[in-house]
Amino acid sequence: MDLFHNNPLFSGVKQMLNAFARQQIRPIAIKHDQEESMPWGLMKSAGALGLSQTAVVDGRKKLTGVEEDPDPKKPKQQARLAVTGSEELAWGCAGICLAIGGSGLAASPISRMGTEEQKAEFKRLLTGEDEQGHVFVAAMALSEPGTGSDISGLKTVATKDGNHYVIRGSKQWITNGRSANVYVVWAQTDASAGRAGVRGFIVARGTPGLVPGRKETKLGIRASETAQVHFEDVRVHQDMMLGGSGETTGGLADTKKMLDSTRPVVAAQAIGIARAAYEILLERVQGGSLHGTPMAAHQHIMFELAEMNMEITASRMLAHRAAWLADHHLENVAEASMAKAHAARTAQWVTSRAMVLLGEEALEPGHMVEKLYRDAKIYDIFEGTGQIQRRIIAKTLTGTNPT
């Protein structure tokens, strides 16, 4: 496995994004957390680095200078690059990392199952900026008020009407839900077909009946916008349905596969959060003293830092293994879930322990570790809760879902 060696491609991306996170993300992290605001200026400058809103559709050539081998059987680097880079961005600020990459959630199904025409339309809707100078962003609209972990019971329906579909329903916890210029919305086209009937549709902002809803006030990742979105009889041309009409692929099953590829990336973000808290604690300990003795002379503190380092390293190994498998076109369902569940647990544990070890100072408003503590929690919830990850892992052991 080449990830353990100093691979110049990965270490180059790591260095570049660490510098970006250190110089541009971290200095504004607290401000956007406190204001609950999107970092629009930074989102624009991130595009210059190749972290553009359409990177998933365009490929990552700009970011890495490397063209992926078009031969589908050859190993790829995409998953490992994403894992490497995401850790650095989330180390800067997970909320800002999600704001920069939020459109990727919607871009991913387009890239996987979109026609050339759909890709072009999606890209067109993401090119440019609005009258406030905000870059255009996309939203993936899948979850619903009654449909979180269990996505089989979607209530949003798309009814065929001539060459169009009419979409009706409400979506919840949608990243970029208020601001998006383009939505990929998932709706049931054929209730009798169950999951196979669920399809994605590309819907442009401004389409009559598309109503962005209330923005949520959240515990963490507050630089990333989360909102409800309502679809009140939104008419969409059938050409904008993913997977093409009459086919059985292109539905929700593909979406679930997509989650297998995003889980290592999400894991990497949680690792970035844990590492950030660990590093702040370590720096504090190196300079600090306790009643006249150096903090670093205390096992009580140093063994816990050692433990944190162990867990963070283990999480990173799991994430890179899952990504390596994906890049080599090997099954990684359980491995991706292990990576995500372990990283989420590590992030919650490291951030809460770091706060205890820092003492009262970590209670002060604007303390980075306190923010990291709040940011960490969502990693055990979104993109499949910790329970869902364990269910997936457990099912690979016996073939059945325990309840």
Place this chain on the structure above:
Amino acid sequence: MDFALDDDQQLIVETVRRFSDRDLRGWAGDADRAGAPPDRFTHAASELGFFLDAVPADAGPDTSGMLEGDYSHTMRALRGYELGRGCAALAALLECNVEPALAVGKWGSAAAKQALFAALAAGGLATFVHDSRGNVIVTAEGNDVRLSGKLGPAPALATASHVLLAANGVLALVSTEGMRRTAITPSGWRAARWATAQLEAHRVPAEFILSRDPAATAEVLAWARTSLAARAVGVSVAAMEYAEKYAAERIQFGQPIGRFESLIRLRDDAMTTAAAARLLALHAAWQLDNKQPAAFDTASRARVIAGDCVTRATIDAVQIFGGYGFVNDYPVEKLMRDARAFEALHGDERLGRVLAQKVA
């Protein structure tokens, strides 16, 4: 041994529970968003005898709600648990006068008693600050001392007229007059009127130095730890009460999520730890009331387990709520923020224990 409550205890527990369930829970969300208690809070709590419950009845003309006879830490722990179930931030304001009042009552000079009790009787607040990291430099000036360095963050410090300060073995009643304070609103206990203070050679006259005996500081810490532990358990149990209700209603994969064994475990483990932590806090309180030296250690242990408990229980309650747990419309994300102060205030409890035993 008797675990049963007597009639007085039962009555007070029921009264506080009603206040907590109806008023504190009702106010908690808005108080959190506003970063301040509601207008009605002080009046309603005063009616129930809060704020002055540790002030001796002979300290002022109006003795209603004031302390007659010995203070009961057992009663305080029982009540703290109920208050924690309601709102940690408001509970902190209801409890903050106790340490200063008890300490001044026990070790204070006539001048210290006069200053503090008059201020509290006039509706003021006081707060206990323990300089757990050695940030405050104490220098002698004749029989007086001067204090320099940073205090807090501490709840109630923004409005308190007096601070009971434990620093460098000295226990003193410090007036906040002339103290440079910065009001802050942290993420947790947002309504609790927090502040930090910067002391620059702040003079404390000799008659306001309550004790130079480390045992006095240890005793005050035992009071504070017992109360913090009881309140932390209350927050833990509240988190799981909310989670239980939600899990019974939320259907995923064809059944209420509360029927999944993994979620039963999350809740049951939290409630098991909470039951143990509550008993330990009550045991510490009982030892304090019975003047047993073991109380100091029990109180510290109670805070260790209660701190672990509230951290785990609130994180897991958010987990049970899933995406709803992460947003402010539901009560549990606040509890996760509120959990932090229980482990942070007065310093890392385990660290204190380790250092004390290392010296021994």
